[in-house]
Amino acid sequence: MKFVDEARVEVVAGNGGNGMASFRREKYIPKGGPNGGDGGRGGSVIAVADRNINTLIDYRYARLHRAKGGEHGRGSDQYGAGAEDIILRMPVGTEVHDAETDERLFDLVRHGQSEVLARGGQGGLGNLHFKSSVNRAPRQSTNGEPGEQRLLRLELKVLADVGLLGMPNAGKSTFITQVSNARPRIADYPFTTLHPNLGVVRVGLERSFVIADIPGLIEGAAEGAGLGHRFLRHLARTRLLLHLVDVSMFDVNRDPVAEAIAILNELKKYDPALYDKPRWLVLNKTDTLAPDDRAARIADIVARFPWKGPTFEVSALTGEGCVALCSEIWKSMVEHREPEPDDGVVDVRFEHDD
Ligand SMILES: Nc1nc2c(ncn2[C@@H]2O[C@H](COP(=O)(O)OP(=O)(O)OP(=O)(O)O)[C@@H](O)[C@H]2O)c(=O)[nH]1
Ligand SMILES: [Mg+2]
Known part of the structure; x- marks a missing residue:
């Protein structure tokens, strides 16, 4: 197997889903209250150190790692589902640098150590949350937050005594x-x-x-x-x-x-x-x-x-x-x-x- 000890990757976390503004509409129930659910959380991109991996070769071929966005909230009190995180397995001894500033962000030195490389966006709030005694029919909802994205440089320095x-x-x-x-x-x-x-x-x-x-x-x-x-x-x-x-x-x-x-x-x-x-x-x-x-x-x-x-x-x-x-x-x-x-x-x- 080819040994690779340097790679550049782009990690993009998922956006949070938007919150929904909607109202209960049913026959014989006039003025149903707000029922817009929250958006789901976007998926994060996470690095995990794995002693069974010896090289960064996988990251030479797959450079872009993008997690999915959260689902939008829906009416009828339905919350959007959160997206799954993406796990990137890396050799123990991998240093993760910000490729733009060259700052060292993480050093994966223990088997199983995990670090969030890009955090998924929080889901937005549905109008359910904005109901109050003075506003029974809120029309506002918030949009999901964008997921983080980063350009990273991975550098493997093997751990030996x-x-x-x-x-x-x-x-x-x-x-x-x-x-x-x-x-x-x-x-x-x-x-x-x-x-x-x-x-x-x-x-x-x-x-x-x-x-x-x-x-x-x-x-x-x-x-x-x-x-x-x-x-x-x-x-x-x-x-x-x-x-x-x-x-x-x-x-x-x-x-x-x-x-x-x-x-x-x-x-x-x-x-x-x-x-x-x-x-x-x-x-x-x-x-x-x-x-x-x-x-x-x-x-x-x-x-x-x-x-x-x-x-x-x-x-x-x-x-x-x-x-x-x-x-x-x-x-x-x-x-x-x-x-x-x-x-x-x-x-x-x-x-x-x-
Ligand atoms: N007689 C003898 N031969 C040795 C000894 N150690 C290594 N050799 C021989 O020297 C040659 C080179 O050995 P390697 O272990 O491949 O050398 P290396 O330092 O790893 O070389 P590179 O991987 O090319 O940097 C081989 O033919 C070995 O059999 C020793 O102690 N005695
Ligand atoms: Mg040798």
């Missing part, structure tokens, strides 16, 4: 496959991953965190090289970035340190706040290093790295080092989370659904 950053082929998808229930495509050519994938890492009973695997980033992404840098928006809500670096030595012209620096520059260009997020270095593909070369290779890379932070050595393919890394992630998340009961025991198990 941890984001994976790295060059194409660094092994991001292999890593998320190793540690979570996600099953993205893996291949030895660049840009295998074309859209974000989320995976749940289970860390013992009732404990888990979510990792986002995004397309690889290359130098010049800010200017559109490769897939560009637009997918970096999906790292915006994470609390920790894992920067995966391929340490294998198959290609002697490839310098992992230069590559990593290029990525950091792209990150900074895209958004300094993203650059300032906690970031750990994950040296991947350690299984490809001959035991004799390994220590020297790793030491050289770490020494030439311009910033110092937590560093891990893993093989996403064999799983070596992955449990240790995930326990550290969990510990750091518990530390930075609102206090909750924790017995300090970290028991990482990778559950595969298939």
